[in-house]
Amino acid sequence: MTARGERLRWLTAQDLPWLRELYGGTREDEMAAVPWTPAQKRHFLDQQFDAQHRHYLQRYGNADFLAVCDLGDRPLGRLYLQRTTPAHLIVDVSLFPHARGQGLGTALIAAIQRQATAQGCGVMLHVLQQNRRARRLYERLGFVAGEDRSSPYLRMDWEPARVS
DSSP states (O other): OGGGTEEEEEOOGGGHHHHHHHHHHHTHHHHHTSOOOHHHHHHHHHHHHHHHHHHHHHHTTTSEEEEEEETTOOEEEEEEEEOOSSEEEEEEEEEOGGGTTSSHHHHHHHHHHHHHHHTTOEEEEEEETTOHHHHHHHHHTTOEEOSOOSSSEEEEEEOOOOOO
């Protein structure tokens, strides 16, 4: 990734303010439809971020919690990855709007796929069913959607090519 001008680093408590902003940005469309004041929306999003952050730390405590940054350490997004067998779990990958559409998401996922392949593992993730842009990206990278459509989140799996 450094050849592209990006790097990964471990998250720290000092990253919480921009992580909070990143989270809010992922719910921008949803919040646009809510008739609340900006202060009410911010309060709601802060509560939701705090709950999600605690859940991720509790449920996926052994995951890699990584900041995606440019080489000047400017945050571009986050990547939470649990390296388990038989499949690595992408817990969360989110990018700021200015970092989207430039191949960064593709580069992150492809790097995870290469690492998983080297360890004889697949990769799985869950994507919000209505997030068509992300679903198209994952499908382009070889992920296959599961059959259960009852949840708002769709499980998608990727398996490395088997060489016989």
